[in-house]
Amino acid sequence: MSDDASGKLVYRRVLLKMSGESFCRSGESGISMAEVASISEQIQRVVASGVQLAIVCGGGNILRGKKFSAVSAAINAPTAHYMGMLATVINGLALQDALENVGVATRLQSAIRMEGVAEPFIRRRCVRHLEKGRVVILAAGTGSPFVTTDTAAALRAREIEADVVLKATRVDGIYAEDPEKNPHAVRYTDITYRDILAQNLEVMDAQAIHHCMEHKLPIVVFNYQKTGNIERVIAGEKIGTRVMADEDG
Secondary structure, eight states: OOTTTSSSSSSSSEEEEEEEEGGGGGTSSSSHHHHHHHHHHHHHHHHHTTEEEEEEETTTTOHHHHHHHOTTSSOOOOHHHHHHHHHHHHHHHHHHHHHHHHHHOEEEESSSSTTTEEEEHHHHHHHHHHHTEEEEESSSSSSSOOOHHHHHHHHHHHHHOOOOOEEEESSSEEEETHHHHHOOEEEEEEEEHHHHHHHOOSSOHHHHHHHHHHHHEEEEEEEEESSSSHHHHHOOOOOSSEEEEEEOO
């Protein structure tokens, strides 16, 4: 991985947000270990470069709590959200094994205590793991219902003092319209937090955007499915869309 002019990595500590859909093939649900293995190989190369990497997992490939509670009157909304949080732990376990299969040291930390399968999330312990070169997989969101994993990613990034939030998606950035519905939709190279909120663009939920905006924490939205893109975006290459404050260049 390339360095910047000062000889240092562009991003030293990174929070990677992976949606639940990252764990399965397009249009499917569940877990495809072939997909997870492909991502793990990219991550292995990133870690080998010296980047400290924490990963927040979604769980929508297994169960999306908000939608589940909307269609099932028998399940209370808080219960559905907890079920969704547990789905992120399942994804975390799959990713942990895939990473360790390619020689990457990991720790799985959960916001919901379950010592039999994961460490509890403790900020100082998480940072120490990162400093030792371990990838920390952060599961179960914040441990509270009604909080999205996007917001959990923004909060964890602030807690561990990450340099950037990377949002891995199936499209190559942020568009003015849904590119699947309008193939001529304009893609942004750079956009401000305020413009995302004003245009109501479905990038991350508003709470997550506000957290990043308040602390000028940059977000990069990119297509993780193009092999090498995780490495390229961490190296500072202009791929995807960068979200920044109004005065940033």
